[in-house]
Amino acid sequence: MKGALLVNLGSPESPDPKDVKPYLDQFLMDRFVIDVPFLLRALLVRGIILRKRPERSAAAYKKIWWDEGSPLIVLSKRMFEKVKKQVDIPMELAMRYGQPTILSGLQKLHDQGVTEVLLFPLYPQHAMASTVTIEVLAEELRAKHFPNMKFTKVPAFYNKPDYIKNLADSIKKQLDTFDYDHLLFSYHGIPERHIRKTDVTKSHCKINGSCCVTPSPAHQFCYRHQCFETTRQVVELLGIPKEKYSETFQSRLAGDKWLEPYTDIEINKMPEKGIKKLVVVTPAFVADCLETLEEIAMEANHQFKEHGGEEFLAIPCLNDSDDWCKTVAGWINDWNKK
Structure with a gap:
């Protein structure tokens, strides 16, 4: 059975520094974001950046936070729900950092009997700190937890x-x-x-x-x-x-x-x-x-x-606009027909 996993960046659980700090730690300690040796990265992130950055970032998040939660999470979920109604295969939404995790998304697809997954990073352009880190982590999780699962990766869609x-x-x-x-x-x-x-x-x-x-x-x-x-x-x-x-x-x-x-x-x-x-x-x-x-x-x-x-x-991003959701659903349906 086929299924699709849409993956976006992620967000802290709240705009409080206590939630922003672990989110930033997960994000900045990613070897594809700050691509230096682990010890140097840990010194830079945990010894310097995370001493003051969480408070500054929390203040910024508070300015844009919605009653429903993080705008990125809320908008991603709205888009996901619209797309889900237009496809005939199981779908899940995940975030590279924070919740819901890629592991939980893959587990939910696995529990529905999915063996072929369309891995869909929600980034138009290819980059180490976005596309690559999603693909690498997903592959590591697949090999460890779902060895019989097969991935098809959606390439950068910057020119589609x-x-x-x-x-x-x-x-x-x-x-x-x-x-x-x-x-x-x-x-x-x-x-x-x-x-x-x-x-x-x-x-x-x-x-x-x-x-x-x-x-x-x-x-x-x-x-x-x-x-x-x-x-x-x-x-x-x-x-x-x-x-x-x-x-x-x-x-x-x-x-x-x-x-x-x-x-x-x-x-x-x-x-x-x-x-x-x-x-x-x-x-x-x-x-x-x-x-x-x-x-x-x-x-x-x-x-x-x-x-x-x-x-x-x-100008707002494409977010959950009807045309964009129709496009995403169309790409998923085209893959499902192959």
């Missing part, structure tokens, strides 16, 4: 026509009601070394002006290329001229060189360039979360206006 249309339609819906000067595509940042580590050619990814537009097998796993390609296809579909949009990367950690340009720095420069009405979309996420609701819709909005901006619009 249905996804591009859903994203473009969601942007157009907002742009039709907003007289904007500029559209910013803000993607989640990753360290540059992650790009080089996922380069299957070991030589193509120079992280310069040409590698991401020069055809290469590296693009199958290159987060930077896939971000740029998502943008290219969306603006082409919407007919947005080059001077009206740009791309940046947000949410960097100190100490490493991350993908540039940085969202916060670029947004703060925009008003002096004559950009007074800014629209920001965050296509690295399919569900609104801390990075979209607090970092962009609140903090970036505030900073933009502090530097002379006048109007700011953060």
